[in-house]
Amino acid sequence: MTKPATTVLEVDHLTKRYGQILALDDVTMSVPVGSIFGFLGPNGAGKTTLIRILMGFMKPTSGSARVLGHDAWTGGVQARERVGYLVTADGLYPDLSGYDQLDYAATISGRSPEWRQRILDALELDAAALRRRLNTYSKGMRQKLALTVAAQHRPDLLILDEPTDGLDPLIQRNFEELLRHFRDEGTTVFMSSHDLGEVERTCDQVAVVRAGKLISSGTMESLKRRYSQRVEVMFEGTVPDGLCEVAGVEMVHRDGQLAVMDLDHDINPLLAFLANHRVSRMEVRPPELQEVFMSFYEREVPAG
Amino acid sequence: MIAPLTQRLLRRGLLGTVMLMLGMMLFQFVNPFIADSLGGPEGLASLVEQLPPAMQVLAQMSPDFVALTGLAGYLSRGFDHPVFLILLLSAVIGFTARAIAGEVDSGVLALALSRPISRLQLYMARVLSLVLIAIVFGLAGPIASRAGLLVADPTGSVRNGQLLALAALIMLFAWSVGGLALMVSAMSSSTGRVVSWATGYLVIAYFVDVFAELWSILEPLRPLSLFAWLDTSGAMVDASVPVDSGLVLGIVGLVGVVAGWLVFRQRDFMV
Numbered sequence: 001m002t003k004p005a006t007t008v009l010e011v012d013h014l015t016k017r018y019g020q021i022l023a024l025d026d027v028t029m030s031v032p033v034g035s036i037f038g039f040l041g042p043n044g045a046g047k048t049t050l051i052r053i054l055m056g057f058m059k060p061t062s063g064s065a066r067v068l069g070h071d072a073w074t075g076g077v078q079a080r081e082r083v084g085y086l087v088t089a090d091g092l093y094p095d096l097s098g099y100d101q102l103d104y105a106a107t108i109s110g111r112s113p114e115w116r117q118r119i120l121d122a123l124e125l126d127a128a129a130l131r132r133r134l135n136t137y138s139k140g141m142r143q144k145l146a147l148t149v150a151a152q153h154r155p156d157l158l159i160l161d162e163p164t165d166g167l168d169p170l171i172q173r174n175f176e177e178l179l180r181h182f183r184d185e186g187t188t189v190f191m192s193s194h195d196l197g198e199v200e201r202t203c204d205q206v207a208v209v210r211a212g213k214l215i216s217s218g219t220m221e222s223l224k225r226r227y228s229q230r231v232e233v234m235f236e237g238t239v240p241d242g243l244c245e246v247a248g249v250e251m252v253h254r255d256g257q258l259a260v261m262d263l264d265h266d267i268n269p270l271l272a273f274l275a276n277h278r279v280s281r282m283e284v285r286p287p288e289l290q291e292v293f294m295s296f297y298e299r300e301v302p303a304g
Numbered sequence: 305m306i307a308p309l310t311q312r313l314l315r316r317g318l319l320g321t322v323m324l325m326l327g328m329m330l331f332q333f334v335n336p337f338i339a340d341s342l343g344g345p346e347g348l349a350s351l352v353e354q355l356p357p358a359m360q361v362l363a364q365m366s367p368d369f370v371a372l373t374g375l376a377g378y379l380s381r382g383f384d385h386p387v388f389l390i391l392l393l394s395a396v397i398g399f400t401a402r403a404i405a406g407e408v409d410s411g412v413l414a415l416a417l418s419r420p421i422s423r424l425q426l427y428m429a430r431v432l433s434l435v436l437i438a439i440v441f442g443l444a445g446p447i448a449s450r451a452g453l454l455v456a457d458p459t460g461s462v463r464n465g466q467l468l469a470l471a472a473l474i475m476l477f478a479w480s481v482g483g484l485a486l487m488v489s490a491m492s493s494s495t496g497r498v499v500s501w502a503t504g505y506l507v508i509a510y511f512v513d514v515f516a517e518l519w520s521i522l523e524p525l526r527p528l529s530l531f532a533w534l535d536t537s538g539a540m541v542d543a544s545v546p547v548d549s550g551l552v553l554g555i556v557g558l559v560g561v562v563a564g565w566l567v568f569r570q571r572d573f574m575v
Contacts, residue, residue: 058573091415095316109420149415
């Protein structure tokens with residue numbers, strides 16, 4: 001009996017160069033089945049290049065990318081039978097009506113659009129709008145239609161580059177809800193986004209890329225654990241000497257009885273230190289994804 | 305899968321393509337009326353005789369030519385007239401530029417690339433569309449000529465076989481230009497660049513072909529011009545496509561299409 005696949009995307013030592021420009025540098029990562037995977041990075045980090053390679057639009061310079069078990073370049077046709085991809089809002093035919101666009105996409109996908117209506121309902125794209133040609137659509141409406149085109153044929157893997165760009169906040173929440181439903185029904189979602197709030201609300205796992213290098217990858221929780229926690233301690237007396245020397249503690253602010261610190265990884269050395277002092281209040285706050293993200297970008301990336 | 309892709313390609317810019325075809329047909333429809341108004345082949349011969357030799361060369365018409373080829377010869381000149389060529393080539397280059405570079409430019413190629421369609425299927429849809437355009441535009445002019453002949457009824461006769469041979473030659477010419485333009489389109493990501501390159505080549509090639517008759521230094525370059533192989537009078541008078549013209553135009557188009565495929569199958573698409 002064939003063992004069921006545990007990953008939908010496997011990227012192995014993938015490198016992509018455009019002439020002298022290194023767009024992706026030896027990236028290795030995998031995306032597990034049934035997850036919503038966020039792919040983060042600033043503009044020019046290599047997110048779109050990786051997505052284009054996964055979709056077979058580009059050939060890797062070296063390394064490989066496998067999509068649903070097929071090589072993205074040589075076996076792309078088989079892989080794309082089960083993939084939904086979000087084209088840019090400008091990548092739809094302006095001379096077609098919304099309905100014609102959806103029908104055309106379904107025809108060339110070779111699969112029936114069984115999720116079409118539920119997506120249209122969630123995104124509030126009505127029949128009157130769909131009867132109009134795309135050149136009368138706003139950017140947000142085109143984005144809604146592009147999302148429907150991407151997912152209407154019930155793909156096993158959805159690849160979305162900046163999916164909620166141009167959507168208003170209410171529709172954005174509806175879409176995030178829809179993605180969770182898709183995941184619960186077995187579709188894996190791989191999405192790049194600039195919206196860290198959206199990623200934090202939606203994604204189970206994330207990978208962070210900078211200057212073409214993968215700098216971190218894992219579950220949301222593991223990523224946050226790797227980042228320093230902010231600790232505030234109010235002492236009954238003045239802040240004791242020696243606090244700065246505790247392993248993993250970096251003092252941020254010190255004022256009379258109050259000490260504000262960033263704490264790396266292990267909290268136990270700090271707890272051991274505090275056990276010998278009178279503490280009136282202590283607060284440990286887990287980092288927001290934004291803080292984690294910013295910490296990655298404030299660090300230097302080794303030249304490669 | 306190729307059928308819906310071809311249909312979509314042909315539907316884009318359909319209005320413009322139809323307008324160019326109608327303009328081309330109108331031009332050929334009017335030609336028999338002009339021949340009639342000039343007094344048929346005899347009137348034409350005396351008119352051409354009054355032109356200075358250099359003008360006869362530029363008009364690609366001499367009294368002997370008119371005497372030998374008659375009405376068919378005169379009408380064949382309408383198929384290598386600049387107005388006709390501009391309309392025909394605008395349609396062919398416009399389509400090929402849109403078909404790949406234009407779709408990269410606008411980003412719509414991503415929709416088809418992201419579906420379970422091979423690059424060969426995507427490319428074949430473009431080649432098939434080019435063939436259909438070449439066939440339709442090849443037939444349109446001669447059909448309009450026949451209609452004009454029926455209505456104007458000028459002195460002299462033109463057989464359907466002559467018009468069919470002309471149609472086949474026009475198809476091959478459109479195929480050869482389209483094949484080269486498709487190759488440039490496969491290499492480019494900008495519609496404007498394809499139009500510039502194709503137009504640049506064709507303008508130079510046209511002047512080489514026309515002025516080679518007057519300026520012998522250009523004569524060795526003439527075979528490099530596709531217009532040199534557009535032997536409309538030969539096709540019309542003999543009622544068959546000249547073998548050398550047919551071979552050269554067919555092979556050039558095929559080479560362009562194959563070279564375009566070699567680029568298209570390997571290139572990165574930034575869509």
